[in-house]
Amino acid sequence: MQQILFLILTVLSHIGASLFFAKPRFNKIITVAIWLVYGVVFLLLPPDVAYVSYFISFALHLVLFFITTTGRTVEKGFLFFSYATTYTCFSTLFNMLDNTVNSMVAKLIIAVILMAIMQYILYRLLLPSFKKVAMYIREGWGKFYAVVLSFWALIVGQSLFTMMQPMSSEESIIFLLTMLAFCITYIAIFNSMKNIVELSREKQKSLHTELLQAQVDAQAMEAEQVRQNRHDMRFHYQALMTLAKTGETDKIIDYLKTRSEILEATTTGRFCENETVNNILKVFYQKATAQNITMEIRAAAKPDISVPSPTLVTIVANILENALHGAIESKAEKPSITVSIKHKAGRLVISCENTCLESLNFDEMPDYLQGIGVHSVMSSAEKHNGSCRFSANNGVFNCMVIMDE
Numbered sequence: 142m143q144q145i146l147f148l149i150l151t152v153l154s155h156i157g158a159s160l161f162f163a164k165p166r167f168n169k170i171i172t173v174a175i176w177l178v179y180g181v182v183f184l185l186l187p188p189d190v191a192y193v194s195y196f197i198s199f200a201l202h203l204v205l206f207f208i209t210t211t212g213r214t215v216e217k218g219f220l221f222f223s224y225a226t227t228y229t230c231f232s233t234l235f236n237m238l239d240n241t242v243n244s245m246v247a248k249l250i251i252a253v254i255l256m257a258i259m260q261y262i263l264y265r266l267l268l269p270s271f272k273k274v275a276m277y278i279r280e281g282w283g284k285f286y287a288v289v290l291s292f293w294a295l296i297v298g299q300s301l302f303t304m305m306q307p308m309s310s311e312e313s314i315i316f317l318l319t320m321l322a323f324c325i326t327y328i329a330i331f332n333s334m335k336n337i338v339e340l341s342r343e344k345q346k347s348l349h350t351e352l353l354q355a356q357v358d359a360q361a362m363e364a365e366q367v368r369q370n371r372h373d374m375r376f377h378y379q380a381l382m383t384l385a386k387t388g389e390t391d392k393i394i395d396y397l398k399t400r401s402e403i404l405e406a407t408t409t410g411r412f413c414e415n416e417t418v419n420n421i422l423k424v425f426y427q428k429a430t431a432q433n434i435t436m437e438i439r440a441a442a443k444p445d446i447s448v449p450s451p452t453l454v455t456i457v458a459n460i461l462e463n464a465l466h467g468a469i470e471s472k473a474e475k476p477s478i479t480v481s482i483k484h485k486a487g488r489l490v491i492s493c494e495n496t497c498l499e500s501l502n503f504d505e506m507p508d509y510l511q512g513i514g515v516h517s518v519m520s521s522a523e524k525h526n527g528s529c530r531f532s533a534n535n536g537v538f539n540c541m542v543i544m545d546e
Contacts, residue, residue, distance in 0.1 A: 152180040158224045163210035163217060172209050179205055199225065226293040227262055227324065266328050270335035413440035417450040418457060418482060425461040425478075434468045435477040442482045446489065446546055448525055455521045457482075457491065459514040460540055464495035467538050471496040484546060492541040501533035518542065 156176045159165055165172055179201055206221045207214075384393045412422040422438055429436040446453070461480065468476040473496040481492045518540075519529050527544025 149180070152176050154228060159206060159209040163206070163220050164212045166209055166211040175205060175209055222290060222293050223267055227267075229293070262324065262328065266332070270328075270332050412438050413442040413482065414444040415442035415446055415453075416444070417453045418442040421454060421457045421461065422480070425458075425465060428465055429468070429478055432465070432469055433476070434465070435475065437477070437479045440480065440482040441484065442489075443484060443546075448489065448544070448546065452521050452525070455517050456542055459518045460491065460493050460542070463514055464493050464538070464540070467497040468495045471498055471536065473536065487546060488543050489546045490541070490543050492539070494537055494539045496536055497533055497538035499536045501536075501538065503531075503533055 156173055159172050159176065160169060167175075182201070202225070203221060206224075207217060210217055210220075381393060381396065384396065411419060412426075413419050418440060419442075422440060426436050426438065461478070464478045464480075468478055476496045478493065478495045481490070483490050515531070522529050522542050522544045525544040527542060530539075530541045532539045
């Protein structure tokens with residue numbers, strides 16, 4: 142009776158994982174039917190050795206979880222081992238308490254409470270963090286696997302140990318505290334990753350807002366400049382007409398030269414014909430100037446680039462943001478940033494170099510320097526059949542992105 146009770150709760154937990162923890166492949170009826178068959182098969186297995194039964198159950202669970210869910214394999218695998226780790230922890234806890242509780246009613250209450258706690262941990266604490274991270278991180282899941290598999294191996298090892306060798310009350314308390322520490326640490330690690338992603342997204346949103354505001358300000362300045370020029374134009378015509386009537390050609394030339402210089406000095410600034418790229422460059426040029434950083438810009442971005450504006454913002458803004466931070470942190474006597482944007486053989490070439498710490502020295506970007514911004518640049522470039530190159534030598538950091546127009 143006790144095994145049947147535990148099996149029923151296990152099957153219900155697995156059904157919930159396939160329907161709600163991951164993306165279900167089938168409708169609810171088919172998913173429930175598959176897991177009911179799993180329950181019957183496992184119930185008929187001869188439980189000669191506890192740990193053998195566990196691994197048979199685990200293998201069946203792994204296969205069925207992948208069959209009944211959809212999505213990227215790496216993400217499904219991570220979700221499965223996260224679920225398996227939590228499930229193993231709480232099933233072991235149930236088995237330990239089962240040895241000290243005789244009443245079936247008490248066992249049922251304990252089982253339901255433990256299952257409720259497990260569901261809360263999975264669906265309220267872990268799953269939201271996973272969805273947030275999975276939404277923006279497409280690569281590097283091998284590192285996440287290393288974390289979850291380590292926790293799973295430790296908890297399974299301890300669980301099998303408790304099956305083969307009964308523990309004293311003191312050892313049981315230590316074991317329970319250890320498993321609790323594992324769960325808390327695991328959730329804390331993933332929650333920290335979620336917070337890092339959220340901060341990065343907020344930073345990206347702030348950058349987009351800043352660029353949009355810069356565009357609005359630039360348009361307002363241009364409109365005001367046009368209005369002012371129209372207002373002043375009649376005075377200039379009158380002055381030129383007076384000089385022309387008196388035949389003072391040299392003065393007319395000097396007057397026109399002076400006006401040309403004034404117009405050049407009061408222009409709002411235009412680095413290229415592409416509005417999106419131009420606005421980004423203006424924002425970072427102002428930021429660099431405010432930090433006493435020399436910024437040289439050679440931009441020839443066409444107005445009709447097929448790359449979507451959000452992608453251009455992601456790539457150019459992140460490159461310049463990193464360059465600005467690098468120049469500031471370099472503590473160089475004359476910090477500088479040089480940007481080049483050009484078209485070559487049907488490809489868009491974006492290159493940027495900036496002063497950086499002398500201690501940085503590499504030909505390929507090391508993993509520890511690959512923050513969310515760098516990953517955003519790389520993934521955005523790859524979507525347009527592009528590639529990225531990063532290097533640092535002699536206090537100069539170089540970044541180059543080449544992709545289809």
